[in-house]
Amino acid sequence: MPLKCKIFKSVDTIPKTYWSHLNCTSNIYYSPEFLKAFELANKDIEFNYIIILKKGEAVAFANTQLVTIGIETITKNIKMSHKIRDIVNNMFCNNQIRVLFCGNVFLSGEYGTYIKEGEPKIETFKAIAKGVKKLYRCKRLKTIFVKDFEDESLHITDQLKAFDYASMQVEPNMIIYLKPEWQSFNDYTSELRSKYRVKANRADTKSETLDAKFFNEADIKTYKNELQILYQNTINNADFNAQILNLDTYINLKSAFKDKFIVKGYFLDDKLVGFLSAMQNNNHLDAHFIGIDYSNNKTHAIYPRILNDYVRIGIETKSTQINLGRTASEIKSTLGAQPKTLTCYCKHKRYLPNQILKPFIKNVQIKSFKQHQPFKGS
Numbered sequence: 536m537p538l539k540c541k542i543f544k545s546v547d548t549i550p551k552t553y554w555s556h557l558n559c560t561s562n563i564y565y566s567p568e569f570l571k572a573f574e575l576a577n578k579d580i581e582f583n584y585i586i587i588l589k590k591g592e593a594v595a596f597a598n599t600q601l602v603t604i605g606i607e608t609i610t611k612n613i614k615m616s617h618k619i620r621d622i623v624n625n626m627f628c629n630n631q632i633r634v635l636f637c638g639n640v641f642l643s644g645e646y647g648t649y650i651k652e653g654e655p656k657i658e659t660f661k662a663i664a665k666g667v668k669k670l671y672r673c674k675r676l677k678t679i680f681v682k683d684f685e686d687e688s689l690h691i692t693d694q695l696k697a698f699d700y701a702s703m704q705v706e707p708n709m710i711i712y713l714k715p716e717w718q719s720f721n722d723y724t725s726e727l728r729s730k731y732r733v734k735a736n737r738a739d740t741k742s743e744t745l746d747a748k749f750f751n752e753a754d755i756k757t758y759k760n761e762l763q764i765l766y767q768n769t770i771n772n773a774d775f776n777a778q779i780l781n782l783d784t785y786i787n788l789k790s791a792f793k794d795k796f797i798v799k800g801y802f803l804d805d806k807l808v809g810f811l812s813a814m815q816n817n818n819h820l821d822a823h824f825i826g827i828d829y830s831n832n833k834t835h836a837i838y839p840r841i842l843n844d845y846v847r848i849g850i851e852t853k854s855t856q857i858n859l860g861r862t863a864s865e866i867k868s869t870l871g872a873q874p875k876t877l878t879c880y881c882k883h884k885r886y887l888p889n890q891i892l893k894p895f896i897k898n899v900q901i902k903s904f905k906q907h908q909p910f911k912g913s
Contacts, residue, residue, distance in 0.1 A: 538659065539588045540666040546571045546584065553586055553593035557651055563792065563816045564639065564646040570598060572787035573641065573780075579603075580640075580778065585666040587659060595659045596649045597666060600636045601676060602778045633676035637667050638683060640778050643708055643860045644821070644877070645685055656691045664698050677884055683877040692880065699889060700880040701896035707874035709867040711857040713849055720847050731869055731909035738839030742801075745808070745835055747844070750798040752789040758800060759786070761807045765826025772829070773862060780824060785812065797848060801837060803828075809837040811844060820845070820854040842870055865904040874906065 543549045546567045559565040574582045580600045587595035638647025650659045664681075671679055683705065684692045696702065717723045724732045748754070755762070763782045770779060788796040792814070801809035808828035814821045822845055827837050842859070849857040859867045864874065881896050883889035 538594070538662040540662060540669060541586045541588060542666065542670055543584045543586065544582070546574055546582075549584060549586065556593040557596055557649065559596065559649045559651070561817070562649075563795065563814060564642065565596065565649050568791040569788070572784050572791055573639075575787055576781045576783035577778075578781075583670055585663060585670065587662045587666065589654075594651045594654045595663055597637055597663045598639055598647050599667065599670060600640050600778070602634055602636060602640060603631050604634050604778070632678055634678045634680055635667070635671050635676050637663075637679070637681040640682075641780050641784075642821075642823075644683055644858065645688065647682060657694055660691050661694050664695055668698065671884060677888075679882050679884065681880040683879055686876050686878075689878060692878070695880045698882070699886075699893075700882045701893040702878050702880050703896050703899045704901055705877050705879050706861040706864065706901050707876050708861060709859040709864055709872035710875050711846065711849065711859065711867075711870060711872045713855055713857065715855075717850050720843070720850060723846055723850060726911055727871070727909050728911055731907070734839075734869060735843055738836045738843050741834075741836035742840035744803060745837070745840065746802040747840075748800050748802065750789075750800055750810075752786060754800070755782075755785050755789055755798055758807055759783070762798075762800075762810055762826060765807065765810060765828060766824055767826075768829060769824070769826055788814075799844060799848075801840065803831055803835060808835070809841060811841045813845065813848060815852050815854070818853070818855045819858060820849045820852055820856070821858045822860050838866075842867065846870060865907070868904070868907040869909055871909050 549567065554560055554567060557565070560567070563569050570582075570584070580602055583599045583601070585595075585597040585599065586593050636647075648660070648663055650656055650663075667679060667681070679700075681692075681695060681700065693702070713723075714726075717726075724735050727735065750758070759782055762785070766782060767779070785796075785798060789798065795815040797811075797813045797815065799811050800807050806828075808831050810826045812823040812825065814823060825838075825841055827841075832838055845857055845859060857872075859870075859872050861877075864872075868874075881892075883892045
């Protein structure tokens with residue numbers, strides 16, 4: 536039975552029956568409420584949604600965003616000689632480029648494509664790839680980026696290579712797997728080796744001067760500008776960030792998901808100096824963006840305290856795992872986080888530039904880091 540593709544420019548235009556067919560909304564990241572929260576707040580991004588139909592019923596879904604990125608933002612974090620970097624930058628005229636992301640550009644993980652249970656995975660994923668191709672034919676863009684896939688999915692997603700994509704590993708998600716017997720933060724730290732337990736406790740001691748508070752929707756609205764500035768601080772320190780999130784998104788998420796969406800602020804002398812955000816998705820806790828006033832970070836251990844509090848929230852919500860996301864992998868490993876490999880696929884829209892670009896993509900090397908083993912007996 537041939538598969539058909541439909542493209543929708545807004546979540547609101549997707550028929551409710553399609554969501555019923557897909558039966559995917561128990562995963563928050565595939566719910567229309569979650570997608571709408573981002574669409575409403577980020578007007579500078581063009582959102583499109585691909586639905587794959589079989590006999591008129593929805594069997595697959597893909598989430599895409601069309602964004603503008605400076606080429607140097609991409610190449611500065613890729614290991615290559617200055618000469619080669621100049622060649623690549625010149626290929627894109629040292630300019631901003633339009634990139635079509637298939638997957639959620641604001642999330643780290645396999646949250647961009649969904650195939651209904653029982654459907655043939657490879658055939659259906661090929662239909663998604665054709666849908667992406669249909670989408671970029673009529674767009675003024677240069678590059679297509681399909682993200683992020685775990686190793687277990689590669690036998691399906693490697694079908695993209697037949698569409699002339701090159702694959703590349705990106706920084707892994709760092710996952711803490713929580714034991715059910717951990718009922719408190721002390722239970723967790725008691726299983727750490729001495730030096731790691733001391734490190735975790737020191738972060739709490741140094742940050743005792745901070746007043747911490749969970750934010751409700753009104754709090755997010757009140758401190759929205761401060762949250763945006765603190766978030767921008769962390770973005771400026773990051774090696775790569777495709778797009779800046781408008782934190783009006785957080786107001787929308789809090790309104791839609793209540794206690795499942797968590798924002799916690801950290802105050803020093805009544806001034807907001809840090810925050811964390813997270814989503815409780817079934818029995819997983821996923822860290823989202825954080826914000827830090829770096830001028831107070833060393834003296835008051837804001838970032839180490841945030842990491843400790845992610846563990847606390849994970850235990851309190853009886854989560855089975857905490858996804859701490861990408862970046863700062865070594866520090867996260869000192870809390871027991873393990874890397875989960877992620878693969879992305881990339882191609883240039885035009886044939887010849889793509890043939891030049893593919894070898895660079897294939898040779899991209901992610902930054903190495905020391906993986907700590909902090910638990911006793913590990």
